[in-house]
Amino acid sequence: MTEPFSTDDEFAVLFPIHSAEQREQLEASLRAHGCREPLVVWKEEKLLLDGHTRLALCRQHRIEFATVEYSFPDRDAARRWVIDNQLSRRNLTREQRDYLVGKRYLSERKPEGRPAGELPQSEAVSAGRTSAAVAAAAGVSRATVERAAEFAAAIDKISETCPKAKNAILTGKVKLTREQASRVAETAPRSLGQVKQAAAAVAKRPAPAASAARLPRDHVGEIETLALRLSASIDAYSKSGLRSSDRPRLKSLWELRAEIEGLNAALAGKR
Numbered sequence: 001m002t003e004p005f006s007t008d009d010e011f012a013v014l015f016p017i018h019s020a021e022q023r024e025q026l027e028a029s030l031r032a033h034g035c036r037e038p039l040v041v042w043k044e045e046k047l048l049l050d051g052h053t054r055l056a057l058c059r060q061h062r063i064e065f066a067t068v069e070y071s072f073p074d075r076d077a078a079r080r081w082v083i084d085n086q087l088s089r090r091n092l093t094r095e096q097r098d099y100l101v102g103k104r105y106l107s108e109r110k111p112e113g114r115p116a117g118e119l120p121q122s123e124a125v126s127a128g129r130t131s132a133a134v135a136a137a138a139g140v141s142r143a144t145v146e147r148a149a150e151f152a153a154a155i156d157k158i159s160e161t162c163p164k165a166k167n168a169i170l171t172g173k174v175k176l177t178r179e180q181a182s183r184v185a186e187t188a189p190r191s192l193g194q195v196k197q198a199a200a201a202v203a204k205r206p207a208p209a210a211s212a213a214r215l216p217r218d219h220v221g222e223i224e225t226l227a228l229r230l231s232a233s234i235d236a237y238s239k240s241g242l243r244s245s246d247r248p249r250l251k252s253l254w255e256l257r258a259e260i261e262g263l264n265a266a267l268a269g270k271r
Contacts, residue, residue: 005046019171035065043069102152105134154181161188
């Protein structure tokens with residue numbers, strides 16, 4: 001089967017990688033029911049934007065699939081759609097969501113041809129506006145966007161020397177905080193074993209003074225935003241018609257909201 005479109009490495013690597021279990025579930029669904037959701041193709045460039053895993057599985061099992069074409073004025077707009085489309089999905093891990101938010105910020109902030117982090121003052125002001133725009137789109141704080149960008153940059157740097165690391169980190173096989181990812185990236189690990197060793201080593205070391213000095217009040221706005229988003233999600237979930245199997249999860253969400261509100265109140269009291 002010859003498809004009337006091509007794949008693109010940049011768009012392909014933006015997708016959160018399925019865990020083995022998720023891929024098996026998707027494969028079983030495709031074999032049982034076919035490919036019910038069309039793959040999305042960039043109309044002007046004939047490049048696949050959404051459905052890379054489904055395409056691979058459909059090719060493997062000779063399953064027919066449909067495509068739909070979306071029009072975009074340029075590559076930046078297409079990339080932004082890919083990221084926003086992924087962020088709208090509910091099955092993302094925290095690491096995957098952070099990575100996508102960070103990638104969107106980095107792609108919109110970084111001038112063509114200039115290394116990340118080397119911004120003159122005028123472009124730094126523009127970067128601030130970019131982080132605010134991305135924060136509004138993702139429903140998080142600017143601080144969260146900027147830390148997500150550091151995480152995404154660190155994951156990409158680790159992947160340069162250990163290509164398998166991105167999959168392992170974003171699917172949770174290797175646990176790294178945002179700060180730990182940056183410190184592991186500095187070691188240039190060349191295997192998953194070295195990634196895990198570096199992660200264990202940095203976890204035992206105290207954080208740099210600049211990070212340790214961060215005041216609790218810096219987190220309050222971020223936590224307030226998280227509490228509001230969680231409350232809205234719970235309300236919508238409650239009104240959507242619950243099944244009996246959903247009730248334990250809803251109870252857990254209420255308990256989580258109470259913990260967040262309690263933490264927010266404690267931090268606010270220290271301001």
